[in-house]
Amino acid sequence: MIELKNLSKSYYTDVLETVALNDISLKIGKGEFVSIMGPSGCGKSTLLNMIGLLDSPTRGHVSIKGVNLENQKENDLAKFRNENLGFIFQSFHLISDLSVIDNVELPLLYRGESAKERKRLSEEALEKVGLLNRKNHYPNQLSGGQRQRVAIARAIVGKPAVVMADEPTGNLDSVLGNEVMQLLLDLNEQEKVTVVMVTHDESMARKTHRVIRLYDGSLVN
Template sequence: MIKLNKVSKTYRTDKVETLALKDVDLHVKKGEFVAMMGPSGCGKSTLLNLIGLLDRPGQGSIEVEGIPVTRYRDKQVASLRNSTFGFIFQSFHLIADLRVIDNVELPLLYRSMAAGERRRLARAALEKVGLGARMDHYPNQLSGGQQQRVAIARAIVGRPQVLLADEPTGNLDSKMGEEVMDILLKLNEEGTTVVMVTHDEREARRTSRIVRVFDGQLVA
């Protein structure tokens, strides 16, 4: 479904040049749950951002459903990203002065969709993560685990084919983290492809494949 071919990425400032990824080949198949592991600063998040089309490689190519993304203009890439991917981050990135349901609706504002349909999909996404009764609350009225479930609802509201999660349980205690993992596993069982960055070996072992990253390269 997603292929990275000889992908490299270098970040440059006036004085420093940092090679984040070097000659990465990766194929994520439809329906997989892939865990990416490695020490801090090894390139995991950079790799996740490239998979999700949040960044472009310096060298190499990325294909989505067999089509090289390099053929796409910026507007086309943004449209593909919005329709194909859902994103979950370690920090929940909820807007404090918006109700839960309004936070979940946000990705749908970039689509041609009636307000009633946006609201229906947001309600369904919140029901799926077990927060149907909390949709009129504000983020500061929820626990950390509940806020991350709202973030998951926001990520899946557009029915993405691929869910990208960067340390989704990193700010949660073990019980809350397990609840979030259970939701991700259920979504994967229902057909969503999941790629997750994690430092937790136990979580990684629950996925279908572990990809290890070290110094910007994939290692066995």
């Protein structure tokens, strides 16, 4: 499903090169639930951004679903993300001026779906995360756990093959964190969605199929 070959990412200033990722090669299978762990600043989020096509590598290749995504134009990458990837962020990234259902339907808006279809799919996604009754609420009327569930609904509304989750439980207490984790596990088990999750939490990582550990931008065997 996902294949990284010799992936490196460096950031440059006038006098300094900072290596964020160093020669990463890995494969993630279809339907796999993988967690990425490591100390702060080791490159976990950078790696997730590379897999999620939100940033481009300095060297190396990324392919998803057999598509080599090297040298693709930005708009083509945007289309690929829209059709194949879902994102969940630690800080939820909900648009505060949009209602829950409007937040959830955002990926479908850029896919060009009709209003009727957007509504149907968004309600279906909200049903899955148990928030259909809150569809007309605004993010500031929800708890942290509910906000993250809305973000999960937004991530899955377009039925992506891969969901990228960047510390999805990082801003939640253990109870709410477990609820969110259970939703991701259900999504992976029931709908065979590949999930790549960055986490600091060992207990959450243990629930996934495989843990990838990073240290100073390199994979740790």
